[in-house]
Amino acid sequence: MFENPQWKAENPDRWESYHRKSSHSIHMAFSAIASGVTIQSRYSIKPFDWPSETPTEDESFPTIISELRKQFNYLRSYPPKKRIADLLKELSWGTIDSISEGLTEGTLRNVFLYLDGNAAASVLENQLADEIGSGLSTQTTWYQGYLRVRLQQLINNFHVARRWHADKISMEDLWKAAQKEPHNGSFVSMEDEEIFSQDSTWEVATAVRPRNARLGASD
Incomplete structure (x- = not known):
């Protein structure tokens, strides 16, 4: 995740509140x-x-995304590196001289997140289920290489789609599903029943799973 430093500098207290709530x-x-x-x-x-x-x-959102995409592509051009904890041990042992650039083993290489003040506001101020936004105030009419994602889906539907089904479900497919979401076009699910669910409580909106199946979830 790239986090825009501007909003943290403008309001450190709000930045801390966001991270606690997220x-x-x-x-x-x-x-x-x-x-x-x-x-x-x-x-x-x-x-x-x-x-x-x-x-x-x-107001430079498209430019920001373009530059972040370049940086992400640069980082993933390197071979995956060991986890930081292991690298720090090797550094202290003198096995390596420095920690190389690149993405850590296990990091998704087909998507990155962008967090700014507008995205944080959707978590701090929204009374429904939270989402992490793209920073745009309006929905786009065609896929431009990014989409909004509900915060909780970073460990559920969106994460599953990007980690295990990227060969079948493209980012554009996820964007199209997100456009159906009635509140602000955030990705919730590929299933209409889950997208249009009126239950916005934490328990249901977080997982978007039927209550009677929740305890039996194996993934």
Whole structure:
């Protein structure tokens, strides 16, 4: 995830409030899909350094995305590297001289996240299920290489689609599904029944799974 430094600099308290609430939402999402401790311990959203020449103004959103895409492609051009904890051990042992650039083993290589003030506002201010937005105030009329994703789906439907079904479900397919979502066009599911569900409580909206099947979820 690339996090726009502008909104943190403008309001540090709001930045901290967002991260507290988003962490709680992610925790609720893991509970709702009945994932075990092992799965949770292996999941993380990796922060990437903000490229020094990339603008931070919201009105430059297409330019920002273009520059972030270049940086992400640069990072994934390197072979996958070991997890940071292992690299730090090797660094302390003198086995390696420095930590190389690139994506850590296990990191998704076909998508990156972008967090800015508008996306954070959709979590802090929305009274329905939270989502992490694209930073746009309006929906686009055609696929432009990005989409909004409901925050909880970063560990459920969206994550599953990008990790295990990217060969069958494209980003454009996910964008088309997101355009059906009636609140602000955030990706929730590929299934209309889940997209148009009126139940926006944390338990149901987080996992988008039938209550009677929730405890039996195995993925």
